[in-house]
Amino acid sequence: MSEHQPTPDTVLRLINGYWSTGIIGAAAGHRLFTHLNAGAHTAPALAERAGISPRGAQSLLDGLVSIGLVHLEEGTYRNSAEADAYLVEGRPADLSAMARLKLTHMGSLTGLADVVAAGGPVSDPAVEVADNPHWGQVVPAIAAQSVPAAAVAADVLGLDDAGALSILDVGGGSGIYSATWLERNPRARATQLDWEPINAIAARLLAERGLSDRFTCIDGDFHHTDFGRHAYDIAVYSHIAHQEGPEDNIAVFTRLKDALKPGGALIVCDYVVDDDRSGPAFPLLFACEMLLKSKQGGTWRRTDYDAWLTKAGFSDITFHTAPPATLVIAR
Template sequence: MNTSGPTPDRILQLINGYWATAILGAAAGHALFTHLEAGADTAVQLADRAQISDRGAQTLLDGLLSMGLVELHEGRYRNTPEAAAFLVQGRPVDLTGLARLKLTQLGSLAELPEVVRAGGPVRQAAAEVADSPHWTHVVPAIAAQSVPAAQVAADALNLDEAGEISILDVGGGSGIYTSTWLARNPAARATQLDWAPINEIARRLLAEHQLADRFTCIDGDFHTTHLGTAAYDVAIYSHIAHQEGPQDNVAVFTRLKDALKPGGALVVCDYIVQDDRSGPAFPLLFAAEMLLKSKQGGTWRQSDYHTWLTKAGFQDVTFHAAPPATVVIAR
């Protein structure tokens, strides 16, 4: 048999890609990576620690090995460096909550053929309702993925040495940017604008990190709430632009420019694609999420952000890699 030509292996892996989501979500749900890190290195030991069946533990280990998340040496398993960094509970960037969340969302992907035909969502997304119980699960689950970008932005702005600055976090969600930044700059103060139930989540996070005394919240919708005039040194607009259309983004950027003091900086973080839409891979895939869940959002190009920010009155726009996201800083 001639095996020099194409094989169906990769296509079969893609067709069955939901297996990977399910295996990773189940492994995260049973804290397998945490148990591995603590020294449980066989299926039997993991089953005992996680209180699952031996057969189940071995099946998860087989799947994680195939996905490159665990390694096998002489019958013993261990986390790869990647899994140890991002899938062990309690680590600074703990993505296990996100893995569990995505497992619950697999069913919605079956709507994609109809959504592609319609050009947008075929039912109202939970994200459009302020008092949805959806937020209790989603906001904490997605928080950790923003930590690397928050650190990249803090480095680019030299926030550690910035002194007594005021920060506005628009649609701040869990408060992860504020928490990261206030921890690095003990003289900074921050205000978050978001819906009231989400602000409550942020207050708890800041209190846990003993930062609540420098953190205040404004309950409201950033589309309509007044942001102030020349009131802040730094503003954050993280993972929001992808759910908004071009006109809305320009409008918000203009209002944020007005809210900043002269010389202030706007930080935008999002999944951004190259101008010819040739990459990066993750933002290209993320476009499907926006088609499923937003009426006019998308994964926008670098040139889109540059155009919008220039229209809003910013003169200096720079892009900083924070894979899989990009941090944009405009002054």
């Protein structure tokens, strides 16, 4: 067979992509990455440590080797650098909870063809409501994905040595931005605006870090709650713009501009695509997630954010990579 002739390998691997979701979710559920990190480097040792069958341990290891999250060298298995950083329990950016969560979401993809035809959800997703019990599982699970972005933002803005900053985190969820920045700047104070059940989760998580004395919450819907005027040095709008339409994003950005002190900075973090929609890969994939779960959201382009923020009154707009997300900083 010619080296240039296509084979079905890649297509079959992608068709069966749900295997990867299942393998990672099951491995995280049995703490395999944590056990590997702790020294269980063979299938029998891993089976004993995790309390699973030897056959199951070997099958998961085979799958993890296949997708590149585990390496096999001279009969021993070890985490890849990515698995070590993002799937070992206790790491700051541990995504194990998200891996487990995604196992429960796989069924929703069966309706994607109908959603594509309709241009949006064919039934009310009923997710974005305050009293949805899934927040208790989702909010802590997705927190880790913002750890790298929060660190990049702190570095870009020099928040560590910025003194007594006042921070507003709109739709802050787990409070991960506040937690990261309050730990790095002992004089900063943060306020989170979110629904009451979500704020309760954030308050608990920040209390566990000993930061309650500098963290307050405002219960409410950010679409309607007053942000104040000239009250904050920093405002954060993270992973919200993708679920909102253009006009709603402009409206929120305008209100956030008014809430900032002169010279204050708005930090928008989201999955941003290139202007020609040729990449990056993860934000392009995420577009279908928004098609499934939102009526008007999407993965917006850099030029969209630039236009919206300019219309909202910002004049200094810069973009900073925090893979797989992008930080947009506007003053």
